[in-house]
Amino acid sequence: MKRSAWRYLWKSVDIRQKLLITFLLLVIYRLAANIPVPGVNTEVIRGLLQGSGGAQSFLGLLDLLSGGTISNFSILAMGVYPYITAQIILQLLVPIIPALEQRLKDNPREGQIWMEKWTIILTIPMAFLSAIGQINIFGSLLQGxxxxxxxxxxxxxxxxxxxxxxxLTMMGGTMFGIWLGQLISEYGIPKQGLSLIIFAGIVARIPANLLSILSDQQNGWWMLLVILAILVLTIFAIVYVQQGRRNVPVVFPGRRVGNRMSMPVHSNLPLMVNMAGMIPLIFAQAILTFPSMLASYFILSKTEWVANAARDIQRLFSSQSALYIIIYFLMVVLFTFFYTDVLFQQQNYGENLKKQGAQIQGVLRGEATQKYLSKVQRRITLPGALFLGLVAVLPYIVHALLPANAGAGLLLISAAGLLIVVGVVRDTFTIIDTELKLHGYQESLIKG
Structure with missing residues (x-):
């Protein structure tokens, strides 16, 4: 019978070592997440988070981005958010600056090293500004x-x-979290370090939120069932869309073997419905925190109109605002198209297929193929982008329909982070499966 290579998961010494290193580094991260910043009054912060309204929802968003470390204002209270912001800035600069885009095309490997170097450098001032902004945001939400x-x-x-x-402690905590993520990518599960850091923070909060729902003696159990049903349906929809493909027929030329010429090979080039994965959701959330963060610098201004304007901006960009929800939806959709286009252009399918002598029937090789595939990719990205936008605003829709704030709070974590959780789990499984195959543990037929 056919058996999966996953039965060798623990037998492979190299893969077992990577899994143990990943688990150990995540444990270290979660332990560090419980170390508060020197001199902070954590009881006041917990009381603020337990309240209701726009402030709680906004802090919940920051809590998601920081991996659940806001509640005790730990040294990792900013999580890896400044690094993500630095990545966004550089990603936006690539298509704008021709010299930078050409540098990445001419030598992709060195270009990626250059991008990583400047992302780290840019993270330092972003962490400094984020630390001050986060403190100011808390100050603006408290009477004292x-x-x-x-x-x-x-x-x-x-x-x-x-x-x-x-x-400096908060900046050091952010750099420590980024360093742990890079260690995971290098010595643990490849390319998944920062994603697993965010994933660990989201998952760690779920038990506490389940208990908060059950604490409601009147509506607790039926609310839990409703929330779980919505989550199961959402997970199913996410997996279904994430696995969506559009197969473009491609003809590879026959090969000469001695004096004989083999027949052309007909194959398919799979294009993903959601090529961007969870990145647009993170990008949109990161950017939408900027107006409130900038406003926090002026909210305590002695000039009355400046302070009032800052409060209005914070109120406008709170998750209770209808405009915020609309902007959030549109930004997720736009970022999905933008990031997909950036990734697709980097793949350069037209030139790669031309080098292999392959051709799409009825389409010229090279640049014409790239334009045709880009058109197809953008067309199939539309349903994926709209779906991501719907998942992003789902918690706010549920919040408006369900009476219990605790239930909506759980969905806020799970729906805003659900795409991240499902994406990370799926990518991690794919990477582990690839590692098993690289080590020779492939599916095999075994008599039994």
Whole structure:
């Protein structure tokens, strides 16, 4: 009978070592996530998160991006968010700056090394600004201001040293999280380090949210059943869309073997419905935090109209705002098209097929093939982009329909993070399966 190579998962020494290293590094990350920033009043933050309204939803979004570390304002409270922001900035610059785009095309390997180097460099100032912005956001949401969570915070006199300590600690925590993610990618599961860091934070919060739902004695159990039913259907839809393919027929030329010429080979080039995966959701969430973060710098201004404008911006970009939900949906759709186009152009299928002598029937080789495939890819990306947008705003729709805030809160974590969770699990399984095959553990026919 046919048996899967996964039965060798633990027998392969190399793969077992990678899994253990990944697990150990994730445990270290989660332990570090419980270390609070020096001098912070965590009780005030927990009380704020347990409330309701726009502030709670906005902090829930920050909690998702930081991997569930906001509740105790840990040294990893920013998570890997500044790194993601730096990646977004550089990704946006590639198609805008021709010299940078040409550099990546001429030598993709060195280009990626250059991009990684400058992403790390850009992460440092982004982490500095994010730390100050995050502290200011908390201060704007509390009656006592920043002093309610950080009594010794200030940029003058005796408060300067404690303030720098807090900022540098938060920056160090972010760089530590990025370093752990890179260690996972290098020594653990390849290319999955930062994704697994975010994944671990999302999954770690689910048990606590389940308990919060069950704490509602009147609606707890039926709300739990409704939420779980929605999650199961959403997971099914995500997997179905993520596995969607459009097979483009391709003809490979026959090969000469001695004096004989083999027949042309008819094959298919699979194009994914959702090539961008979970990245557009992360990009949209990261960018939508910027207006509130920038407004937080001015919300305590002594000039009344400046402070009022900052509050209006924060209110507008809170998840309770209808405009926020619409912008969120549109940004996910647009980022899906943008990131898919960037990835597709980097693949350069037209030139690669031309080098192999392959051709799509009725289409000229080279640039014409690339344009044709780009057109097909954009067409099939539309349903995938709309689906991602729907998944992104699903928690807000549920929040409007269901009476229990706890249920909506669980879905906020799971739906906004569900695509990330499903994507990471799927990619991790694919990578492990590839590793098994590379080590010779392929599916085989065994008599039994």
């Amino acid at each position: 201001g920043i002093a309610a969570i950080l009594p010794n915070y200030g940029w003058s006199g005796a408060n300067l040293l404690p303030t720098l300590t807090v900022i």
